[in-house]
Structures are given as structure tokens and as C-alpha cells.
Amino acid sequence: MTLQDKFKELEIEGKALLATNFYNYETLTGVLKAAQSTGFPIILQTSPSTIDYLGIDVAAALARSALKKHNVEGWLHLDHAHSYSLIKECLDAGYDSVMIDASEKSFSENVDITSQITELAKKYGANVEAELGYVAKLGQVQEKESGFTDPDDAKKFVDLTGVDALAVAIGSAHGFYKAEPNLDLDRLAKIDEATSAALVLHGGSGIPEKQIQKSIQLGIRKINLATEIKNKFMNTLQKDLKDNDEIDLRKVFPSAIEQVNKLVQAKLHMINQPKS
């Protein structure tokens, strides 16, 4: 099933997919063990910096073969891409979905750049996600409401570009939060009413369970999770290696993989909890 069709199914069911960033074989394996044991489908995503690290073909082949190995239904997505050329290379390498992030440009530039990508992606039958409004990057503070997505603009943007999925700025931010976030759920409801696109919540790390579940009820269909995975993996490794001179790396990684597995299992259960 294409991701676009999956989003249509999720819209009817009122559900969402977890989209996890992976960085290497080990984080990918932790994520897929969780998807396999819980039976939930998943989106695997790589940022441009992970592609710099792994290479596009290795990233795509790793994801594909690992999905098969773990017998998991999943899609491979390019997260926060800024360039047409990287997006085209990923589509050529078999990515199911791409994000064009022109959120820091003006509305009309964002429309133009995003429209070029939807035009291109049509040839591949791929899903396209764009961002309107501005979700703070790692280490930045969200400028209160000034960068939030406007519902009327969202409608115009989706109509003009034909995107399948839209990342919304409603108070979430990348990385951990200094204070508990307070998502603008009224705004989310209005955006959902105004547009037909699958709505995407970036900055999933650190958002309290209640707000995640409420956001799914109000139209979020994809929740991105990165920082918590990276941190869990590295914190476990750092602890394990503190007083340990093991040099067989195959004996070092499994406990960090296991911690990622546990984390992602908990997130999958949280996201797929039946409505109360």
C-alpha cells in the first residue's frame, strides 16, 4: 500500500503512524524490533545528515532489507530536505515519501518550491510532505505563536501545491523541551477542518501522552520521533562503556538496541491506544 493510501485509511480510522528517525544499523534494528513485536506499521525516516553519513543507497537498502527481515509494514521517508536534487536522488533510490522543508521561505516561495516537488514526485507515485509555519529546530526556542500555522493559509497551501501531508506548527519543537509544551489544539482542529492533507506533528520527543493522543483525535496522522531515540541509544552505550573495555562491538551494541526497542514499543502503544 502506498503511504498516501495508508493516510486515507488512517483518516477514516482516526489513527496515526509513528515516524522514527534512524541513524545506523543498530537504531534501525531497535525500531524494527519494536514494530515487529507490537505488530504496528511504521515510517522509517532519514534526515539529510543521516544520508551524508550512510549514503542514499545504503540507507535505502538497509531500511528495505531490515523491513523484510522483521516482517514489518513500513515506508521509507526523507525528513526535512531542502533541495530538489537530494529529493530526486532519494526518489530514484526508491524512497516512498519525501519532505520538502521550505518553511523558512515566504508563503509564495514555499508554494513554488513545494509545487516543483509534488510535480516531480507524481512520476514516482511518492508521498510528499511540506511544512507551513515554523517548527523550531533543535536548540531554538519556538517564537510564541508568531510562527504557528494559520488554518486559512494551510487550506490555500494544500490547494495550490497538492501535497499529501502537511507538517503543522502548533507549539511543538525539535529536541527536548525546557518547559512542558502546550500544543495549540484549537488551531489544530481548525487546520484539520480546513484541509484534506494528512497532518504531521514534528518534535515528538518530550510531548506528554495526553497531548499526543488528543492531537491524533484532532487530525494528526504522523508523529515524528528522533531525539528520544538518539539519546536513549547513546546514553545506554555511554553507561555500558564507562567501566568496560570490551572490544567486540557486537557484544557492546545489543543492550542499546534493546533500550531503543523498549522505548519505541512504549511509543507505539501510546500512539495506538484506543480512544478513551
Ligand code: 13P
Ligand atoms: P524530536 O527530535 O523532537 O523527536 O523531533 C523529531 C522530528 O520532528 C523529525 O523530523
Ligand code: ZN
Ligand atoms: Zn522535524
Ligand code: NA
Ligand atoms: Na521535541
